Structure formats: structure tokens, C-alpha cells
Amino acid sequence: xxxxxxxxxxxxxxxxxxxxxxxxxxxxxxxxxxxxxxxxxxxxxxxxxxxxxxxxxxxxxxxxxxxxxxxxxxxxxxxxxxxxxxxxxxxxxxxxxxxxxxxxxxxxxxxxxxxxxxxxxxxxxxxxxxxxxxxxxxxxxxxxxxxxxxxxxxxxxxxxxxxxxxxxxxxxxxxxxxxxxxxxxxxxxxxxxxxxxxxxxxxxxxxxxxxxxxxxxxxxxxxxxxxxxxxxxxxxxxxxxxxxxxxxxxxxxxxxxxxxxxxxxxxxxxxxxxxxxxxxxxxxxxxxxxxxxxxxxxxxxxxxxxxxxxxxxxxxxxxxxxxxxxxxxxxxxxxxxxxxxxxxxxxxxxxxxxxxxxxxxxxxxxxxxxxxxxxxxxxxxxxxxxxxxxxxxxxxxxxxxxxxxxx
Amino acid sequence: xxxxxxxxxxxxxxxxxxxxxxxxxxxxxxxxxxxxxxxxxxxxxxxxxxxxxxxxxxxxxxxxxxxxxxxxxxxxxxxxxxxxxxxxxxxxxxxxxxxxxxxxxxxxxxxxxxxxxxxxxxxxxxxxxxxxxxxxxxxxxxxxxxxxxxxxxxxxxxxxxxxxxxxxxxxxxxxxxxxxxxxxxxxxxxxxxxxxxxxxxxxxxxxxxxxxxxxxxxxxxxxxxxxxxxxxxxxxxxxxxxxxxxxxxxxxxxxxxxxxxxxxxxxxxxxxxxxxxxxxxxxxxxxxxxxxxxxxxxxxxxxxxxxxxxxxxxxxxxxxxxxxxxxxxxxxxxxxxxxxxxxxxxxxxxxxxxxxxxxxxxxxxxxxxxxxxxxxxxxxxxxxxxxxxxxxxxxxxxxxxxxxxxxxxxxxxxxxxxxxxxxxxxxxxxxxxxxxxxxxxx
Numbered sequence: 134x135x136x137x138x139x140x141x142x143x144x145x146x147x148x149x150x151x152x153x154x155x156x157x158x159x160x161x162x163x164x165x166x167x168x169x170x171x172x173x174x175x176x177x178x179x180x181x182x183x184x185x186x187x188x189x190x191x192x193x194x195x196x197x198x199x200x201x202x203x204x205x206x207x208x209x210x211x212x213x214x215x216x217x218x219x220x221x222x223x224x225x226x227x228x229x230x231x232x233x234x235x236x237x238x239x240x241x242x243x244x245x246x247x248x249x250x251x252x253x254x255x256x257x258x259x260x261x262x263x264x265x266x267x268x269x270x271x272x273x274x275x276x277x278x279x280x281x282x283x284x285x286x287x288x289x290x291x292x293x294x295x296x297x298x299x300x301x302x303x304x305x306x307x308x309x310x311x312x313x314x315x316x317x318x319x320x321x322x323x324x325x326x327x328x329x330x331x332x333x334x335x336x337x338x339x340x341x342x343x344x345x346x347x348x349x350x351x352x353x354x355x356x357x358x359x360x361x362x363x364x365x366x367x368x369x370x371x372x373x374x375x376x377x378x379x380x381x382x383x384x385x386x387x388x389x390x391x392x393x394x395x396x397x398x399x400x401x402x403x404x405x406x407x408x409x410x411x412x413x414x415x416x417x418x419x420x421x422x423x424x425x426x427x428x429x430x431x432x433x434x435x436x437x438x439x440x441x442x443x444x445x446x447x448x449x450x451x452x453x454x455x456x457x458x459x460x461x462x463x464x465x466x467x468x469x470x471x472x473x474x475x476x477x478x479x480x481x482x483x484x485x486x487x488x489x490x491x492x493x494x495x496x497x498x499x500x501x502x503x504x505x506x507x508x509x510x511x512x513x514x515x516x517x518x519x520x521x522x523x524x525x526x527x528x529x530x531x532x533x534x535x536x537x538x539x540x
Numbered sequence: 541x542x543x544x545x546x547x548x549x550x551x552x553x554x555x556x557x558x559x560x561x562x563x564x565x566x567x568x569x570x571x572x573x574x575x576x577x578x579x580x581x582x583x584x585x586x587x588x589x590x591x592x593x594x595x596x597x598x599x600x601x602x603x604x605x606x607x608x609x610x611x612x613x614x615x616x617x618x619x620x621x622x623x624x625x626x627x628x629x630x631x632x633x634x635x636x637x638x639x640x641x642x643x644x645x646x647x648x649x650x651x652x653x654x655x656x657x658x659x660x661x662x663x664x665x666x667x668x669x670x671x672x673x674x675x676x677x678x679x680x681x682x683x684x685x686x687x688x689x690x691x692x693x694x695x696x697x698x699x700x701x702x703x704x705x706x707x708x709x710x711x712x713x714x715x716x717x718x719x720x721x722x723x724x725x726x727x728x729x730x731x732x733x734x735x736x737x738x739x740x741x742x743x744x745x746x747x748x749x750x751x752x753x754x755x756x757x758x759x760x761x762x763x764x765x766x767x768x769x770x771x772x773x774x775x776x777x778x779x780x781x782x783x784x785x786x787x788x789x790x791x792x793x794x795x796x797x798x799x800x801x802x803x804x805x806x807x808x809x810x811x812x813x814x815x816x817x818x819x820x821x822x823x824x825x826x827x828x829x830x831x832x833x834x835x836x837x838x839x840x841x842x843x844x845x846x847x848x849x850x851x852x853x854x855x856x857x858x859x860x861x862x863x864x865x866x867x868x869x870x871x872x873x874x875x876x877x878x879x880x881x882x883x884x885x886x887x888x889x890x891x892x893x894x895x896x897x898x899x900x901x902x903x904x905x906x907x908x909x910x911x912x913x914x915x916x917x918x919x920x921x922x923x924x925x926x927x928x929x930x931x932x933x934x935x936x937x938x939x940x941x942x943x944x945x946x947x948x949x950x951x952x953x954x955x956x957x958x959x960x961x962x963x964x965x966x967x968x969x970x971x972x973x974x975x976x977x978x979x980x981x982x
Contacts, residue, residue, distance in 0.1 A: 178701045202843075231855065234838060239735065248693065251771070255697055263778040267843060270682065270912075271714065272736040276969035280840045285852060287836035288971040289743040292681070292714040292735035300732055307750055313836055313859060328693055331701045332709035388673070389731035391722040394644060394710045406673065406728070414756070524710065525719025527731050 138309050139378045139536060141371050142221025142364030143476045144213035147463045148184035148357055152216060156463075156473075157480050160488035161509045165462055167343050167355050172205070172245070172325050178334055180341040183325055184357030184464025202267055203277070204243030205358075209469070210274035210322030211281065213360035218282065221364040223316065226374045234286030234314045236305040237275040238297025238321035240468020243268020245326040274322050286314040295430075297321055298361065299471030299521035299529035303385040305365050315370040320472025322360035329467060330356055336395065338432050344465070346429035346458030346490050347436050347504045349497035354430045357464020361472030363479070372538075380482040383417060383516075383532040386410030390526025397438040398526060404442020407528035408518065412446075415532035417516055419447050422454060424487050424512065426478045426519040427504075429458030430465055439520065440500045455505045455512065457481075458490035471521040475531055478519040482535045485511055578753045580832075581980060583825040584663025584813030585920040586655040588765070590626040590806055590908060594658055598917075599924050601907075602932040603953040608908055609793060609804050609936075615770040622782040622791055625768050626806030626909030641724055645711065646688045648767040648809075652679065652717040653724055655809035655916070656761050660725065663813040664825060665759065667725055676730030676760035677721050678748040680740030682912030684714035684733075687769035721761065729757050733764075738873065740764060741810075741915030742965030742973035746834040748814050749975075758819045763916025765809025768909070776805060779844070783876065793910070794936040795874035795903040796881050796944035803875050806909020810916030812923060827980040829926040832960070835859025839970035848879040850886030852972045857891050857962055860974035864891060867976075869931055869961040871922045872903040874944075875910045876936075880966055885944045900956060902949040906936035915965045919975065922963050926979045929957045 143153050148166025150156030159166070166184040175181040186209070191200050194212055203211070218224060223233075246265040253261035267273065272290045279288050287308045291300040298321025305319035333339050333356060344355040371378055388410055390403035397403065412419060428439055444451045459477055466473055481487055486509050493506035519531045534540075587594060590608025591601040608626035617623050628651065633642060636654040645653065656677070660667065667675070683689065692708040710716065715733035722731055730751055734743040741764045748762035766772075776782050783802035784791045793804045820827060837855040839847035847853050853873075861867055870888060874881040889896045904918050925931050931954045940948060960978040 231837065234836070244689075247775075251690075251693060252697065254774075255694065266775050266778055269775050269779075270735070270737050270969075272967065272969060272971070273843065275736065276843055276971075279838050279970065280843065283840050285838045285840060285855075288838040289734055289736040289739065289836075292684075292733045293718075293731075294713045294715060304732075304747060307747065308836065310754075311750055311834075327696060327701075328689065328712070331696050331704040332692065332706075332712065334701055335704045335706040335709055337706075387732060388729055389677075389719070389722040389727060391672070391726050391728045391731075393723070394716065394719055403728075523715065524713050525715055525722065525731075527715055527719065527733075 136310055137368035138306050138365050138382045139368050139371055140363050140380050140382060140479050141366045141376045141378060142217040143379065143479060144217030144362040145473060145476055146186060146209050146213045147359035147473055148186055149462050160459055160462060160477060161486055163489045163491045163507060163509065165343060165491060166464060173327050180334065180339045182355060184355055185325060186359055201264060204246040204268035205324035206243050206322050207268065207274045207277050209324060209360040211277060213362040214278045214318060217362040217364050222376050230283055231285045232314050233284045233316040234308055235275050235279045235284055235288050235318040236301045237319065238291045238301035238468050238471060239271035240294045240297055240323040241326045241329045242271040243273050244328050245324050248327055278318060293523045293527045294467055295523035296471060296521035296527050296529045297468045299531055300387060302363065302475055302531055303387055303529065306382060309365065309367050315367045317365045318362060319365055320362040321469040323358055323466055323468035325356060325358045340431060343492050344431045344461045345492040346431040346461050347497060347500040348493050349495040351431040351433065351436065353432050354465040357466040359466050359473060360469050361476045363472065363475060378536040380479040381534045381536045383534050384411060384415030385532060386414060386530045388528050392526050395524050397435055397522060399434065399438055401438045401441030401445055403526050403528050404439055405445035407530045408442065408446045411530035411532050417532055421516045422518055423514040424481060424517045425454060425456045426474045427456050427458045428520040428522045429460050431460065437499045440502055443502060451502055455487045455503050455510060457488050457505050459488055461491040474519050478517045478533050482514055482517055482533055485514055487512055578755055579817040579830060580749055580752045580814055581817050581820050581830050582812050582828045582923045583815045583820050584659040585923060586659025586662060586811040587917055587920050588628065588651050588655045589808040589917050590628055593631060595662060595920065602921060603930060605933050605935045607906065607935055608806060620777050622777060624791055624804045626804065627768055628807055645720055646685045648685045649711060649717050649720045652765055652809045653720050655765065655811045656721045659761055659811040659813050672726050672728040674729055674758040675727045676757040677718055677727050678730060678732050678744040678760055678762045679718040680734045680744035680764035680913050680915065681714055681717060682735060682740060682766045684717050685711055686772040687767060688712045690771040730760060736971050737912050737967035737969055739965040739967040739971040739973045741913045742975060745919060745975055746973060749831050749834055752814055752816055759813060759815045761811050762814050763811035763919060765913040765916055766807055766911040768805045768807035773805060792936055793876045793906040795876050795906055795934050796940055796948050797937040798939045798941040800876040800878065800881060802877055803910040806911050808908060808917055810920045812919050828923040830978040830980045831975065832978045833860040833862060833976035835974045837972050839972060841970060844968045846877065846880040846883055846966060846968050847970055847972055848883045850883040850890060852970060853884055853887035853964065853966055854890040856972040856974040857887060860976040861962060866959045867899060867962055868956065868958045869900045869925065871918055871961060871963045872901050873964040873966040874903040875905045882943045884964060885946055888946060897947050899947060900931050900949050900954060901946045902931050902934045904932065906934060919963055922961055922977055926958050926961060926977055929955060931956055
């Protein structure tokens with residue numbers, strides 16, 4: 134029997150909020166987190182904006198010694214993890230920590246620290262501090278969380294960048310299905326860094342103004358940062374602990390376009406396939422889907438391919454499904470995008486509010502669906518999807534349902 | 541709705557619950573995994589290793605005890621305390637990869653794609669006859685191309701953001717190697733990349749195994765690898781991980797040895813073809829071994845620390861193998877560090893008790909060097925051990941440490957009919973994974 138898996142905790146840090154409540158209120162209000170970059174000097178770049186987490190106060194969370202060893206990515210991950218842990222009341226209950234693990238998705242990981250080291254090393258200006266290299270591995274944030282909380286269950290890190298933390302949620306779910314864990318910490322964390330910023334810049338995929346998914350004027354993404362952490366838990370375990378359930382995770386799909394290293398398959402065939410795999414795995418029919426949290430990067434090609442893929446699955450009904458592009462507010466957080474968007478999807482199921490796609494003004498005839506423009510809406514949402522697509526056509530689609538214990 | 545062949549776990553019949561483990565390190569009944577009904581077999585091996593490209597050269601050199609470790613050439617190491625590495629020989633990648641695709645790939649991309657090509661050829665699969673949506677790929681790697689990331693970063697430092705090279709960036713992402721494989725061979729099903737230090741490839745194989753078991757694919761290419769680049773070497777050196785460390789010892793890789801003093805880096809890629817038994821039988825495939833379990837567990841000793849007490853490794857082995865009595869051999873994770881070799885020894889003793897000395901243990905890490913994605917090649921080695929009834933020696937080791945008093949195969953390869961065996965992957969930071977392979981019998 135497939136085990137039922139539910140979400141019992143969420144933690145967020147993002148450009149529009151450093152807690153779940155602040156984040157969700159911002160999304161509902163349609164607040165844009167885009168601002169001028171301060172974590173590195175953007176003056177030499179064509180574009181100078183990002184959805185940066187401003188006024189991060191590490192001293193409020195960590196000791197001086199810890200701060201020296203923690204990359205910005207680690208700090209985001211730990212802060213969001215602590216919130217998720219608390220909201221799932223895992224600190225209060227005793228449970229078997231050998232059956233609780235961590236699977237995070239990574240993007241740039243601690244490269245911001247590693248960059249600093251290698252900048253000093255190659256330029257020979259300052260003595261580089263080897264402690265910056267502790268963050269070299271993409272597994273670092275995952276390990277920090279497990280070590281801080283003493284979790285001795287399964288542990289790994291997915292590394293598909295833009296879809297990493299959606300994939301990690303799928304992998305965490307499998308750890309529960311395999312009988313190896315009752316509780317899994319999952320999602321992802323990522324921070325701004327020059328390698329990813331200049332990389333997307335060099336591919337001319339960054340919008341100089343703001344992120345306008347599905348709008349005809351869109352010029353690309355705005356890079357974001359932060360962490361979105363979810364606590365996945367086997368339903369019976371959650372019931373025994375008496376902890377409130379936020380939503381149910383029904384299943385997911387994961388597949389590849391096998392088309393191009395950076396461009397999506399233009400007809401939406403890969404998007405169609407991943408949604409169909411996800412629905413089939415979740416045991417849900419297309420008619421039951423009430424909303425979609427889009428990948429919606431606002432790059433010219435992604436938004437068309439995603440729109441086409443959605444239409445291929447849902448046919449005429451596609452236009453009736455409200456789609457939400459929250460990257461217009463939180464930016465594209467790469468390794469944590471899937472985790473942050475999954476958290477937003479869970480909140481939609483819990484509150485019945487679908488956050489908007491902001492900066493939407495000029496419709497694109499090639500993107501002709503209902504993108505929930507500029508204003509959040511209320512709707513009775515039973516089933517919601519969250520899409521994530523990555524370089525190389527790495528597609529993931531997650532399926533969540535409003536929790537109903539009688540079902 | 542178009543029908544979709546991908547079935548969810550809930551749509552599959554559930555098989556028996558099996559008997560609980562009877563090892564000393566017992567897992568309560570409630571923790572026994574629920575099992576689906578597909579048997580999973582290994583039907584192809586693709587190896588690009590420092591001791592040979594292709595399974596024949598690799599296996600012959602494994603059994604002969606040839607080491608891939610040599611003085612590093614290709615980049616300057618004179619300013620470091622360590623000189624050695626297990627680098628790949630020069631390879632003519634044109635023999636494996638379509639020329640049009642070759643120019644888009646960096647070195648590690650070529651290495652991993654070649655290993656998949658070798659695995660496909662070895663398996664006898666005709667991909668044109670397969671449903672591409674039922675083929676998958678699951679890859680583990682430390683960083684993908686550490687060298688490309690470095691080149692890209694240096695182009696940024698030298699020429700500024702406007703001079704940074706887009707072609708480098710698109711292969712700098714760790715999943716580029718997996719995407720290359722999917723594009724090259726039209727693999728449209730499951731596609732995932734893991735990066736979790738030295739257990740990366742073991743995770744990739746675990747994920748593939750589980751999805752196949754639930755019937756969510758027919759064939760998944762699983763494994764992965766890494767490259768030994770100058771920046772990677774620099775980082776390991778600065779973190780103090782490389783032999784001979786700060787002490788006076790001699791640089792070398794000698795798992796379980798009294799004088800072990802750290803790792804030597806290696807590189808390469810290994811991929812196994814994992815397939816449902818039905819699918820393999822239908823096409824009359826040669827079966828090297830059966831994959832019958834995976835166990836995962838974590839230790840929390842510290843960010844760069846291995847499971848020195850062995851509790852977590854013991855758990856992962858116990859969770860992986862349903863019949864611990866039938867385990868005759870362990871392909872160890874031991875990497876010539878003081879902590880891991882001792883921790884793995886303690887774990888084996890905890891799990892097998894008195895029987896621990898009957899189990900033949902060998903580590904291929906002194907042959908291949910250590911790298912995050914070494915599990916792919918080591919899994920190929922273990923499949924060959926089960927198939928041929930031969931266990932390669934642990935080379936480099938001269939005097940077994942009293943803290944590592946296992947039955948380590950030293951000197952010469954050993955002939956042994958192996959009923960089943962474990963492959964361990966243990967990372968610093970504490971992700972421990974064991975895979976359970978069985979000799980195949982219908």
C-alpha cells in the first residue's frame with residue numbers, strides 16, 4: 134500500500150518575507166521583492182536587480198563562530214528549517230530520529246563563499262581563508278540541518294538546480310514510501326552569487342526591470358534567493374503526534390525533455406508528459422486540478438512551452454484553471470524555487486487564496502491562459518499542482534491536495 | 541485523457557512483507573519496508589576508470605591489483621604536499637559520442653556520456669525499440685564539472701560580467717552531465733542528479749531501484765562520476781583531506797592499514813543498467829546480478845566527519861539486506877581515512893557479530909582513488925564479482941590496523957561463490973547508504 138504523506142510544517146525566508154506569515158501576506162498582496170543587489174557589487178552588470186533577502190541579521194540566529202562556518206545559503210536553510218521544525222511541533226514531541234531524515238535541493242549552494250575564496254586566491258590581493266571552502270559541497274546545507282537537529286535517517290541532496298527542490302520533495306516522499314523514514318525535512322535553500330548571476334546574464338536571460346511571467350513584454354527572469362523548507366510526514370505518524378496537517382502530498386512526476394541543454398522543448402511536450410506522469414502517480418484526473426503554481430520564469434521560451442504543455446493536458450478547460458507565477462514576486466530562487474513554490478501551493482490549499490502573477494499588463498497571444506493577473510483570488514481549491522523545470526529539460530510536477538482525513 | 545503507462549505505487553499489487561532481519565543489529569517489525577513486486581536486475585555495465593575503459597580492461601586490472609594512482613600530470617602540483625591522483629587515461633571520445641554533440645560537452649560530460657554508451661552496448665539494449673518515456677537516468681556526482689565552474693569564474697574575473705562565457709555556464713550546472721546523456725540517447729523518462737559527497741552515486745542507484753520496483757520505468761541507467769580537476773584538488777588540499785595530511789607518513793591510499801593517512805583523489809564514471817526482471821527476460825538479456833535492497837541512514841558527528849562509531853553504517857547495511865546470513869562479501873567504502881575505515885569496521889562487526897570474520901571485505905578505493913561519484917564504478921565491480929565469483933584485492937594495504945581487523949582480501953584476487961554482497965557508500969558529514977546485490981538465480 135502506498136502510504137499517505139502529509140505536510141506538517143513550513144518554513145520560509147525570501148525577498149518578500151522572512152517568515153511564512155510575512156511571505157504569504159506579501160504574496161496575497163502582490164508585493165514585489167525585487168531590489169538593487171547588495172550582496173555583491175552589480176555595477177559592471179547589464180542588470181543590477183535581484184529578489185534579494187535584505188537586512189538578514191545573522192547574529193539574531195547564530196553565534197559568531199557559527200557565522201564564520203555558515204555560507205549565506207546555509208544560513209537561509211537553517212533559519213527556514215527552524216521555523217518549519219517549530220511549526221511541525223517536532224521539538225515538543227519525542228519521536229525516533231533514526232527515522233527522520235533530510236533531502237534538500239541545491240542550486241548554487243555555498244558558491245558565494247567559495248567565490249570569495251577563489252577571488253582572493255586568483256587575484257592574490259588578500260590571504261584567502263580556507264574555512265570558506267567548507268561550503269564547497271552542494272550537500273553542506275543538508276548536512277548542517279541534519280547535524281543541528283540530530284536527524285539520523287536518510288539524507289541526500291538533489292542537484293538539478295532550477296528543479297532541485299521540487300525533485301527533493303519527490304525523493305523525500307520516496308524515503309517514506311520505502312519505509313526508511315516517518316518524517317522528512319525537504320525543500321531547498323539557495324543564495325545569490327556571481328557565478329549564477331553572471332551565468333544567466335551571459336545567456337541574456339535576466340530582465341533589467343522586473344519579472345513579468347506570461348506578459349508579452351517579458352525579457353527574462355529576476356534571480357532570487359532564500360529557502361523553502363517543508364516537513365513531510367507519514368499520515369499515521371502525524372496523527373499519533375496530534376499535529377495539524379497543512380495539506381496532503383499526493384505524488385509527483387519527474388522526466389526529461391531530452392531536447393536541449395538550456396532551451397525547453399518548444400511545443401510543451403515535456404511539460405505535458407511530466408504533468409501526466411504526476412497526475413497518474415497521484416491518482417488524480419486532470420478534471421480535478423483547481424490551480425497550478427507555474428514554473429513561470431518569464432523567459433520568452435519557458436512561458437510559451439509551459440502554456441502549451443498545460444493546454445495539451447487540460448484542453449479547453451486549461452483557460453478555467455487559475456495559474457500563479459510567484460517568481461514575479463520572489464524571483465527565481467534556483468535551488469530553492471521548488472521548495473518556496475511548494476510552500477505557497479500548500480498555503481493556497483490551506484487558505485483558499487491563489488496568489489497573483491504581478492506585473493501582468495500586456496497579454497501575449499502565445500500565452501493565453503488565466504494567470505491570475507495582479508490580484509490574488511479566492512477559490513475553493515482541492516487539488517493543486519506545482520511545476521518546476523530546469524536546464525536540460527529536467528521537469529518536475531508536484532501534486533498536493535487539501536487535507537481531508539475522511540478521504 | 542491519453543492513457544499513460546506510468547503507474548503509481550498504489551496501483552501496483554503489494555508483495556509479501558518478508559521475514560524480518562535476524563542479524564544482531566535488529567530492526568523492529570514496524571520498520572520493515574513494504575515491498576512492491578518487481579525484481580530488479582543489473583544487465584549492463586559501463587566503466588570509464590583510471591585502470592581502464594570498458595568492463596574487460598577494468599576487470600582484468602582489478603583482479604591483477606593494478607592501481608590507477610600515479611603522479612598527477614596535466615596540472616601543476618609542486619606547491620602542494622600531495623602529488624598523487626588517479627586520473628583517467630587519454631580517451632578518444634569520438635568513439636563513443638556523436639561529433640555534433642561532442643563539442644557541447646566538457647570533459648566530465650564526455651566521460652559520463654561515454655560510460656552510459658558503454659553500459660548500453662554491454663546490455664544489448666536496442667533503444668530504438670524501447671518506449672523512450674520508460675527509460676530513465678539517475679546520476680550522482682560531486683559537482684559535475686568543477687573545472688568548468690572554475691573556468692567560468694576565471695572568465696568572469698578576467699573579463700568582467702560582460703565577458704563571461706555563456707557556453708561554459710550551461711555545462712557548469714551539475715545536472716548538465718545527466719542532460720547530455722538524456723539528449724544523446726533520447727532518454728525521456730525519469731531524470732535526476734544527486735550530489736551528496738561520497739554517497740552521491742549510491743543514492744542515484746537507490747532512487748532508480750525504488751522507481752523500477754514500483755513499475756514506474758522499465759530501464760534506468762544509474763551511477764555517475766566525477767573529474768579530478770585542479771580547483772577540486774586545491775579545495776581538498778586546503779581542507780586537509782589529502783594523504784599524507786599534516787603528519788610525516790608516506791603519501792598513499794591504503795584502506796584499513798595501520799599507516800593510513802587520508803585520501804588520494806581519483807576520477808571516472810560508472811553506470812549500471814538497472815532493469816525490471818520482466819523486461820530483461822523478455823529481451824533475453826544477460827543478468828550480472830540482482831539488486832535486492834537499499835538502506836539509508838545518517839550520522840551527525842560533524843560537517844566533515846564520517847560515522848566513526850559505525851552505528852549509522854550498521855543501520856544502513858541492516859536496512860539494505862533482508863537476509864544478512866546470505867551476505868558473503870562487502871565492497872567497502874573504506875577510503876584510507878582514520879575515521880571511516882574504523883567506523884565501517886565497527887559497523888560490520890555490529891551487524892554480523894561472530895560471522896564478521898567470514899565476510900570477505902575489499903575496497904576498490906585504492907585502485908580508483910576517492911571521489912564523490914565512485915559508487916558507480918564500484919557497483920560495476922561488485923556486479924562482476926557476483927557474476928564471476930571473484931573478489932579483487934584491496935591494494936596498497938600492507939599491515940591491517942588492529943582497529944580494522946576484518947577479513948580484508950589482500951594481495952591476490954580471491955575466488956569465491958558469492959550469494960549476496962553489500963556495497964557501502966559513506967560520506968563525510970554523515971550520509972550512509974548500503975546497496976544489496978544478490979547473485980541472480982531465476
